[in-house]
Amino acid sequence: MGTRVDERAFQEQVEPLRRELTAHCYRMVGSVHEAEDLVQETYLRAWRSFPGFENRSSVRTWMYRIATNTCLTALEGRSRRPLPTGLGQPAGDPTAELQDRSDIPWLEPAPDTVLWGGPAPDPADVAVGRDSVRLAFVAALQHLTAQQRAVLLLREVLRWSAAEVAQALSLTVAGVNSTLQRARAHLRALPEETRPPAAPAWDEYDxxxxxxxxxxxxxxxxxxxxxxxxxxxxxxxxxxxxxxxxxxxxxxxxxxxxxxxxxxxxxxxxxxxxxxxxxxxxxxxxxxxxxxxxxxxxxxxxxxxxxxxxxxxxxxxxxxxxxxxxxxxxx
CATH class of the missing domain: 3.10.450.50 (Nuclear Transport Factor 2; Chain: A,)
Structure with missing residues (x-):
């Protein structure tokens, strides 16, 4: 018989991570509805493998590894989710007819209530910082390959070391570094209207x-x-x-x-x-x-x-x- 999983112990360790894992999957796939489904799949995979976890890494690192690979599997053979500015055409004529392309899987927004449970507090006090889920940043990520997105997010948002990312994604450290360089170069080369700003400009207290x-x-x-x-x-x-x-x-x-x-x-x-x-x-x-x-x-x-x-x-x-x-x- 297989090892029994202590459901209460499992939930106590992983449930506090749900919102930040939802944000991570949202950054990867560009749809909050799909992200919530992928988090559910992540929890199912984690439940099945929990008996063999053995605390070789932190639970948070382990869950992010599962979530990232779940997203990579979901993105195989899939087209990206753009916004109209990301399609490459010039600005339009406001008097011309509109072209409805409901067949395109467009980038979706993420309500603050999903990411933080309410209006976002000081980002220094929460696991999901506002900068990491800005619409412009998530839209820019859609111009990267799935692997480039994963490496960029793990290295620059979660601040993992190249060795940690390599282990999570079954890559070499050199492969992680070269993928990160290509991702950064691609983002720098984006047109102005699709490039994420260096820093958020809004200050709700102003x-x-x-x-x-x-x-x-x-x-x-x-x-x-x-x-x-x-x-x-x-x-x-x-x-x-x-x-x-x-x-x-x-x-x-x-x-x-x-x-x-x-x-x-x-x-x-x-x-x-x-x-x-x-x-x-x-x-x-x-x-x-x-x-x-x-x-x-x-x-x-x-x-x-x-x-x-x-x-x-x-x-x-x-x-x-x-x-x-x-x-x-x-x-």
Missing amino acids: PRVRELLDAYVRAFEEYDVDGIVATLTADAVWEMPPFVEWYRGAEDVGTLIGTRCPASGPGDMRLVRTALNGNPAVAVYMRGPDGVHRAFQVQHLEGDPRGIAHVTVWFGTRVFTALGLAEVLPG
Whole structure:
């Protein structure tokens, strides 16, 4: 008979790691829904092999090793999850028809409630730092091979030694070092609109940031296109999968919103503030002919006190559900 596993001892050791393992798998695969499934598979694999664990490494290291290899298996033969800016085409014409490519497996956002259990506290106090799950960083990772992602994350996010990574991934130390060099070079060569920023620009405690976000929400709820444009940086980027087009420049974004948004006046849109990937976000509810405001889109915002520099938009109710938000607002 096989060795019996003490379920209570197992859970006490591994359950505190669930959120950070979810973040790790999310960085690897670009989908929080898939990441949660992969964490479940990780726990199943860990349960099966727990009798032979024997504390040869820390439980955390052991679980990350299992999670990383679970993700690598899942990514075999799979295409990456891009954002529109990552497809390689130039900025689009805001007056042209939109191309819906719902067949593409787009990059998904990660609600802060999944990563931290609520609004993210000081990243110095938590296992999952905000920088490591920024949308721009996760999007940039999608340009790397699965093995390059794994090596980069283990070396630069988790701070493992090259020898530890080599052991986890069945590589040589030289192979780990060369893979890391290629990954870094690839990220440096990305176009500006897809390159992760050197450091996050938002500071939620800065009154200028709060004023900017207040103005943005107010302008949308009043359907004041000029007011929306005024909150954007001059070279702001706007993208909204599943549409392949993306737009650069506050004026072009204003033209897009003025011509494509189904709102017609003040009150048509109501916004609820939330958070994705450690950044501010807003859930937009659109008023229908019956006067009811229904889930329309969720916008992830990046920028600094000077203005909002990048907006990524997802349509449909899936992100609303992940955020724990209602599909219909009360009257």
